[in-house]
Amino acid sequence: MDTYCLAIETSCDETSMSIIKNGIEEIETVVLTQIDIHKKFGGVVPEIASRSHIEYITIVLDELLTKSKINIENIDIIGVTYGPGLIGSLLIGLQCAKTISLITKKTLIPVHHIAGHIYANNLEKRLQFPLIALVVSGGHTELVYMDEDYSFKRIGNTLDDAVGEAYDKVAKILGLEYPGGPKVDKLAKSGKDTYNLPYPLDDDSYNFSFSGIKSAVVNLVHNEKQRGNNIRVEDICTTFQNRVLTVITKKTMRAIKEYKVKNLVLAGGVAANEALRKSLEKLCQQNSIDFSVPRIKYCTDNAAMIGSAAYYAYKKGIIADLELNAVATDSLYDSKFSKKINT
Amino acid sequence: MISLFIDTSSSDVSIAIVKDNQILSNINKNIPNEHSIYTTSFLDNALNEAKITPNDINKIMVVNGPGSFTGVRIGVTIAKVFAYLKKIDIICISSLKMRAISIKHDNCLVLLDAKHDNYYIGLYDKDNNEIIKEQFNNKTKIIELIKKYNPICISNKNLLIDEIKVQKSNLDIKKIVSYYINSKPLNCHLVVPNYLKLPQALEQQK
Known part of the structure; x- marks a missing residue:
């Protein structure tokens, strides 16, 4: 029997809903982004994000049901991002999901936002286990090992800033408009690796650290300005990106070898980074393993990925009742929902 | 219905x-x-x-x-x-208004705590018409309104704003x-x- 999932994602500044069939087939997705609203503040303003979510929540739901021509009664499960994210934003999607569950009596599935990003890849082609997922976004830089569906073991994490955060901060120092991370990637293509910047946490662990290289860029720009030197923005972008991606690629390579995986999965907003995609694709070719990467539109926050993850969470019996709450921070690896399964 | x-x-x-x-x-x-x-x-x-x-x-x-x-x-x-x-x-x-509606009154000032000595304020006549526009304001405004309209003051909890006692009233x-x-x-x-x-x-x- 087919399982249709209505998925809802409002963890940051995108109001998104989707209908996914059997965890793999996208029926319809609606994403309403607030990026233009937050641009003038140089970042997402939580209260403004919450206000925008509530304004559009039923409009997005209506557009989804109208476009997909699916009656809400024919939905089997409701997947919703319960965290991590901006609490005020998460709450809108959560209350929406709980109300739909109350009225339709359909099962509510709590989905972890990072699980969603990993499962964005499952919409491209079925994940192959065991796998290593490299999760890179504005809030995360993690290496995750999975030996089966919806089972997550973190083997590495950032000790300070997330990689996307470092990109955005470097962009800000260089005077690039928010969100600046993608602009660094773009400018890096036309620059040269001429500056002296350190390799970030180039050690034997699977952990990452980006605050050092970020500070190094701050100091570099400051010193060059003091000396009256011209700042070659492209060259800084190239150098910064080279250092960061060298370490990420190196550690990812070690992980896929040590864990003898069949599949490397790239996930999160920074998965849109072209240089990173190319570097990992090459790595996978050399090691003859499958490389999965979401298409660009599924790298940013969207409900389609939540709908895919929700299906596999449901298969594992991870469900919630009407008292499900949103949480701003929650680790995927010791979440109360996965614990329920383990014990 | x-x-x-x-x-x-x-x-x-x-x-x-x-x-x-x-x-x-x-x-x-x-x-x-x-x-x-x-x-x-x-x-x-x-x-x-x-x-x-x-x-x-x-x-x-x-x-x-x-x-x-x-x-x-x-x-x-x-x-x-x-x-x-x-x-x-x-x-x-x-x-604000629903609290005025809940009780019998002449002029009624409804105050809800909006943190940092600020309040949401509504002032209604005996027929629950708005005397002033509902607003976010501070206690200077409240004192001014009390002097001018001599209303009963209510809230969702007991409040003491300087000397002014505000009664909790139920819905x-x-x-x-x-x-x-x-x-x-x-x-x-x-x-x-x-x-x-x-x-x-x-x-x-x-």
Whole structure:
């Protein structure tokens, strides 16, 4: 029997809903982004994000049901991002999901936002286990090992800033408009690796650290300005990106070898980074393993990925009742929902 | 005609189901910071207690503010989604005015704590008409209004503002529902919270 999932994602500044069939087939997705609203503040303003979510929540739901021509009664499960994210934003999607569950009596599935990003890849082609997922976004830089569906073991994490955060901060120092991370990637293509910047946490662990290289860029720009030197923005972008991606690629390579995986999965907003995609694709070719990467539109926050993850969470019996709450921070690896399964 | 009343604007969560002028069920609990967890299950309980299903609801009355931003959004989101799925309209209720409606009075000043010595303020005559526009303001304004209008002062909790004693007053759901029942209903997509206050980021810009 087919399982249709209505998925809802409002963890940051995108109001998104989707209908996914059997965890793999996208029926319809609606994403309403607030990026233009937050641009003038140089970042997402939580209260403004919450206000925008509530304004559009039923409009997005209506557009989804109208476009997909699916009656809400024919939905089997409701997947919703319960965290991590901006609490005020998460709450809108959560209350929406709980109300739909109350009225339709359909099962509510709590989905972890990072699980969603990993499962964005499952919409491209079925994940192959065991796998290593490299999760890179504005809030995360993690290496995750999975030996089966919806089972997550973190083997590495950032000790300070997330990689996307470092990109955005470097962009800000260089005077690039928010969100600046993608602009660094773009400018890096036309620059040269001429500056002296350190390799970030180039050690034997699977952990990452980006605050050092970020500070190094701050100091570099400051010193060059003091000396009256011209700042070659492209060259800084190239150098910064080279250092960061060298370490990420190196550690990812070690992980896929040590864990003898069949599949490397790239996930999160920074998965849109072209240089990173190319570097990992090459790595996978050399090691003859499958490389999965979401298409660009599924790298940013969207409900389609939540709908895919929700299906596999449901298969594992991870469900919630009407008292499900949103949480701003929650680790995927010791979440109360996965614990329920383990014990 | 069966109406569903939802109020999550203060530390209380209040859900009531009212048929004509009879209360079928009423849940009222003080659960500060736990609205997000319990409101939908209270709603489920209220429906069960009234022995009706969501299909039996003809109208939703939701308190859309002012009050706690997050609190208000919880009730309003539930109301919007419920109304959308059941294809019914929403009537918005003021968290200030409903307290004046709940009691007999001449002039009535309703004050709700908005933190840092600020208040949401509503002033009504004996027929519950607004004497001033509902607003976000400080105690200087409150003292000025009290001098000018000599109103009874009420709130959702006992307050002491300088020398002014503000009485806690409870909601009279029947009175509130019958007052609002013929108000202009809104399509769910058009319903938004009435914050009476800009987000901090926008205020700083001003």
